[in-house]
Amino acid sequence: MPYIPNTEANQKEMLDAIGVSSLKELFKDVPEAYSFPDLRLPKAVSEIEILDELYGMALKNSTTGCFATFLGAGAYNHFVPSVIPSLAGRGEFLTAYTPYQPEVSQGTLQAIFEYQSMIAELTGMEVVNASHYDGATSMAEAAIMSINVANGKRRKIVVSPSVHPQYRETLRTYLPGNQVEIVGDEDHANDLDELKAMLDGDTACLIVQNPTFFGDLLDVDGLAEAVHASGALLVVVANPIMSLGLLKPPGEYGADIVVAEGQPFGAGLNFGGPYLGVFAARQKHVRKMPGRLVGETTDTEGRRGYVLTLNTREQHIRREKATSNICTNQGLIALMASMYLSYMGKSGLRSVAEMCYHKAHYAAGEIDKLDGYRVVTEGPFFNEFVVQCPGPVADLNTRLFEAGILGGYDLSKDYPDRQNQMLVCVTELNTRQQIDHLVESLKSKGSV
Amino acid sequence: MKVEPNARYSKEHEWVKKEGDLFVYGITDHAQDQLSDIVYVEFPDVGESFAAGEIIGVVESVKAAADLYLPIGGEIVEIHEDLMDTPEVLNSDPYEDGWIVKFKAENPADWDNLLSPEDYEKLVEEE
Numbered sequence: 069m070p071y072i073p074n075t076e077a078n079q080k081e082m083l084d085a086i087g088v089s090s091l092k093e094l095f096k097d098v099p100e101a102y103s104f105p106d107l108r109l110p111k112a113v114s115e116i117e118i119l120d121e122l123y124g125m126a127l128k129n130s131t132t133g134c135f136a137t138f139l140g141a142g143a144y145n146h147f148v149p150s151v152i153p154s155l156a157g158r159g160e161f162l163t164a165y166t167p168y169q170p171e172v173s174q175g176t177l178q179a180i181f182e183y184q185s186m187i188a189e190l191t192g193m194e195v196v197n198a199s200h201y202d203g204a205t206s207m208a209e210a211a212i213m214s215i216n217v218a219n220g221k222r223r224k225i226v227v228s229p230s231v232h233p234q235y236r237e238t239l240r241t242y243l244p245g246n247q248v249e250i251v252g253d254e255d256h257a258n259d260l261d262e263l264k265a266m267l268d269g270d271t272a273c274l275i276v277q278n279p280t281f282f283g284d285l286l287d288v289d290g291l292a293e294a295v296h297a298s299g300a301l302l303v304v305v306a307n308p309i310m311s312l313g314l315l316k317p318p319g320e321y322g323a324d325i326v327v328a329e330g331q332p333f334g335a336g337l338n339f340g341g342p343y344l345g346v347f348a349a350r351q352k353h354v355r356k357m358p359g360r361l362v363g364e365t366t367d368t369e370g371r372r373g374y375v376l377t378l379n380t381r382e383q384h385i386r387r388e389k390a391t392s393n394i395c396t397n398q399g400l401i402a403l404m405a406s407m408y409l410s411y412m413g414k415s416g417l418r419s420v421a422e423m424c425y426h427k428a429h430y431a432a433g434e435i436d437k438l439d440g441y442r443v444v445t446e447g448p449f450f451n452e453f454v455v456q457c458p459g460p461v462a463d464l465n466t467r468l469f470e471a472g473i474l475g476g477y478d479l480s481k482d483y484p485d486r487q488n489q490m491l492v493c494v495t496e497l498n499t500r501q502q503i504d505h506l507v508e509s510l511k512s513k514g515s516v
Numbered sequence: 517m518k519v520e521p522n523a524r525y526s527k528e529h530e531w532v533k534k535e536g537d538l539f540v541y542g543i544t545d546h547a548q549d550q551l552s553d554i555v556y557v558e559f560p561d562v563g564e565s566f567a568a569g570e571i572i573g574v575v576e577s578v579k580a581a582a583d584l585y586l587p588i589g590g591e592i593v594e595i596h597e598d599l600m601d602t603p604e605v606l607n608s609d610p611y612e613d614g615w616i617v618k619f620k621a622e623n624p625a626d627w628d629n630l631l632s633p634e635d636y637e638k639l640v641e642e643e
Binding site for chain 2: 219221355387389
């Protein structure tokens with residue numbers, strides 16, 4: 069039997085049913101010239117020849133391994149221990165799809181459960197879902213959840229201008245049609261006090277990023293209290309998530325929802341995706357939480373087992389009353405994050421975070437000494453900081469590239485008021501030599 | 517199916533009982549039976565006012581989510597918060613411990629226009 073059941077007899081049956089004599093007649097509306105166009109393909113070559121050609125093309129590519137990378141801004145170049153790709157690449161994990169059937173999915177379900185438990189500890193939150201597509205969609209879901217926690221009666225979202233610009237764009241892509249007002253980031257100068265002043269009885273949530281997109285740490289003292297006094301929720305984007313190895317968890321300073329990009333935990337840069345949307349909330353709001361949740365239980369014989377406790381609720385139970393259309397999760401990347409966290413352990417994670425912090429501060433100190441350059445980040449920061457450069461960042465980066473360096477993020481693209489400002493990121497992968505090389509290269513390019 | 521003789525009923529399978537000047541509201545035995553195991557109740561806020569037939573909340577079971585319609589217009593004066601932790605009471609005792617809200621009717625005489633226990637039984641039989 070042919071794999072695709074479309075035999076001549078099948079075709080004739082279907083054509084007869086619609087009263088068409090032949091396939092040619094069926095497609096008669098397609099102009100002759102387009103039905104079988106001349107494709108002008110090169111002459112067929114052997115497998116050896118084509119591999120040779122493709123290899124030659126592949127050699128033109130560069131990877132982050134070819135450069136000293138100082139680019140962060142949402143995607144972070146961290147070390148991925150070999151144990152992760154080799155374990156996550158096992159067929160049992162790699163091919164597993166949605167774990168609807170607990171009797172055949174205990175491995176995947178337990179991995180998600182462990183992921184949820186570790187993220188809960190790291191963020192200081194009570195419940196964590198099985199993940200979303202990426203940090204940006206997690207944040208948009210957090211805004212929707214805030215509206216639903218208020219039973220749809222609060223429809224204003226206050227978002228800080230120091231939240232990742234692409235996250236804010238995703239928020240606006242997600243929310244039209246919901247009669248929601250998004251304010252706060254229209255003026256890039258708005259600080260926490262100005263944002264707090266925008267909170268009112270119609271505000272569903274305040275969204276802040278900590279550390280901010282510019283790398284500095286927010287003064288969170290009294291923040292949650294101010295937000296809660298207005299009856300709104302505090303949503304914290306905990307990016308870069310590696311900072312949680314060192315900083316106070318957002319749950320401890322009163323966050324109601326914590327979202328983050330989980331990519332730094334063992335996923336690599338992956339050309340920008342697939343990434344991992346981390347989503348954590350308070351137990352009391354669990355019924356309003358999007359996505360799915362894996363829980364631990366016992367079977368009829370008292371043995372430990374794992375099941376989807378809030379599984380396909382949106383699709384199968386709430387249907388048109390669903391508050392989110394997210395029913396899936398980023399299973400494989402969540403698995404890699406659990407592997408990373410288990411492999412590093414508490415002290416390992418802290419060491420990575422400390423290395424990021426100290427190397428970044430060394431780099432900032434050295435760059436600040438250069439003529440023409442100034443670190444404009446004031447106060448404490450984690451592993452990213454803003455440098456005021458003597459000329460356009462794009463020009464500078466072209467020259468750094470020639471010196472084997474991927475320079476920082478050009479902030480003028482998203483913040484026109486930040487001309488010549490570069491967001492520099494330093495991770496544990498940046499060696500002292502790389503940092504010194506960056507400083508030297510900037511010095512010689514001082515007169516851009 | 518149990519029908520509470522002192523209550524009056526809506527076509528949406530909800531009951532309303534008089535309690536002094538107030539009215540008590542819940543879902544019927546037939547409704548809980550159709551929904552099966554109830555796991556969650558979404559309440560209105562105390563002080564909120566609704567017109568007759570407006571949605572005041574949602575009950576969610578392992579099978580379905582159903583809107584709660586208030587059959588008489590009025591203002592919510594109390595919600596049965598215990599149900600947040602013990603929603604299964606809606607299954608075991610829908611007419612007493614399973615009450616959902618208490619409200620002040622805009623026009624108390626509207627209660628007389630709801631279905632009598634007999635009419636409601638007939639409605640369920642016809643369904």
